[in-house]
Amino acid sequence: MASVTLSGVKKRFGALEIIREIDLNIEDGEFVVLVGPSGCGKSTLLRMIAGLESITAGEARIDGKVVNNVAAKNRDIAMVFQNYALYPHKTVRQNIEFSLRLRKAPKAEMDRKVNDAAELLALTPLLDRTPRALSGGQRQRVAMGRAIVRDPKVFLFDEPLSNLDAKLRVEMRAQIKALHRRLGATSVYVTHDQVEAMTMGDKIVVMRGGEIQQMGRPIDVYDAPRNLFVAGFIGSPS
Numbered sequence: 069m070a071s072v073t074l075s076g077v078k079k080r081f082g083a084l085e086i087i088r089e090i091d092l093n094i095e096d097g098e099f100v101v102l103v104g105p106s107g108c109g110k111s112t113l114l115r116m117i118a119g120l121e122s123i124t125a126g127e128a129r130i131d132g133k134v135v136n137n138v139a140a141k142n143r144d145i146a147m148v149f150q151n152y153a154l155y156p157h158k159t160v161r162q163n164i165e166f167s168l169r170l171r172k173a174p175k176a177e178m179d180r181k182v183n184d185a186a187e188l189l190a191l192t193p194l195l196d197r198t199p200r201a202l203s204g205g206q207r208q209r210v211a212m213g214r215a216i217v218r219d220p221k222v223f224l225f226d227e228p229l230s231n232l233d234a235k236l237r238v239e240m241r242a243q244i245k246a247l248h249r250r251l252g253a254t255s256v257y258v259t260h261d262q263v264e265a266m267t268m269g270d271k272i273v274v275m276r277g278g279e280i281q282q283m284g285r286p287i288d289v290y291d292a293p294r295n296l297f298v299a300g301f302i303g304s305p306s
């Protein structure tokens with residue numbers, strides 16, 4: 069587990085200030101949801117936490133260490149995206165173990181981790197299939213398996229469920245939360261879906277135009293929105 073801290077973080081693309089100055093503290097083991105309309109800067113912020121995007125001003129730290137001062141391979145994070153690009157010609161097992169192979173993990177360790185992850189995600193019967201023989205939900209679980217075997221201290225999710233149909237989305241929300249309870253890793257979860265935010269977040273961070281409008285427990289934000297934007301965004305159905 070690890071804490072995630074943003075202090076005075078800004079991002080500019082050319083003349084455009086996309087992230088305006090964000091301070092945010094995420095505690096060890098917390099599940100925090102960044103929620104806001106499309107284009108408000110959620111993915112950019114997440115990518116800065118991951119060290120995938122340079123930071124114009126301020127700092128992002130994981131466990132007290134400035135992200136950009138840590139070599140990419142030593143950053144204990146794993147990202148799960150909306151477009152979970154799996155290797156189409158590799159089996160589920162090969163997809164899940166790919167990062168371990170890159171790290172030259174011993175075979176026994178690799179097998180144990182892949183089998184444990186498959187068990188956890190109910191993928192054991194599917195390990196020898198290729199992704200094209202899987203449903204959308206199963207593919208998303210393979211993408212999570214790929215993330216889990218790396219034993220990350222921090223999980224970063226960027227709208228992982230938005231390609232799934234409504235029913236599956238509801239199921240997967242519960243699965244991701246169950247996984248979080250089981251693994252306890254600090255999680256930052258991005259979505260534009262207020263229902264997803266309300267049901268999944270220990271804490272939610274409501275964003276608009278590159279700024280934090282309000283953060284707190286979902287129930288507190290819902291009961292006492294700080295302004296009309298938050299009231300409208302959290303209150304209205306998706």
Ligand code: ADP
Nearest residue numbers: 081084086104105106107108109110111112113
């Ligand atoms: P969200 O994930 O909340 O939809 P993004 O973080 O993807 O928002 O984007 C925030 C804003 O930054 C958008 O207006 C987007 O067009 C802009 N943006 C994102 N990436 C770049 C980039 N590489 N160059 C210029 N503008 C970008």
Ligand code: MG
Nearest residue numbers: 110111112226
């Ligand atoms: Mg985005």
